[in-house]
Amino acid sequence: MDNKQCNSSHDAEVRKGPWTMEEDLILINYIANHGEGVWNSLAKAAGLKRTGKSCRLRWLNYLRPDVRRGNITPEEQLLIMELHAKWGNRWSKIAKHLPGRTDNEIKNYWRTRIQKHIRQTENSHGQSSEMMMDQASTSHVSSSTADPMETYSPPSCYQANMDQSMNDPSALHLAESNDNYWSMEDLWSMQLLNGD
């Protein structure tokens, strides 16, 4: 098959790394016909040389028909901030309140965008918001003492940015770099065409 798995004899059967379009189609087709099940046996039954874990992750984070990607709205951002202040890094819990969003996406979003904003604010203000960050991220939350939003409010520059983006969503440089993979519509239409 391909290069990256042909070395050791015993994991020769297990593929790792990015999923190919073919694999995606196989998984979509299989689940469309048989439904989700025990992931390990699903992987085998579908003929995928992937672990059940990998199949599950791929399905949940990318292939599910109801999954939404990119374009996190200002409302969603706010919600993420609020819930994160409340619950800390309980990504799956937070994701449950954002229909169509996955824990992985929210987690990545938080780490890349929001943490960056916080860090920038910290630098520009010379404040030790790192402590605040730590509290927010490790906090399950020290909510005992105060309202979480009190101890952790979005940095002002971030809020300004959000206000701005409320009026002009394009002001948010939200990644629309979805071009490097095939669209879900593509996959699902192909699935429907191929589906048996």
Place this chain on the structure above:
DNA sequence: AATTAGAGCAACCGCTATCAG
């Protein structure tokens, strides 16, 4: 035009919780 640095994101890893036998 080539190189480097940084950002963004998909996927893997390791751990814990839950369930079935």
Place this chain on the structure above:
DNA sequence: ACTGATAGCGGTTGCTCTAAT
């Protein structure tokens, strides 16, 4: 009650793309 298998979660890594120099 115990044990093994599986699912789920959060953290981390590594690849790719883009912007800056």
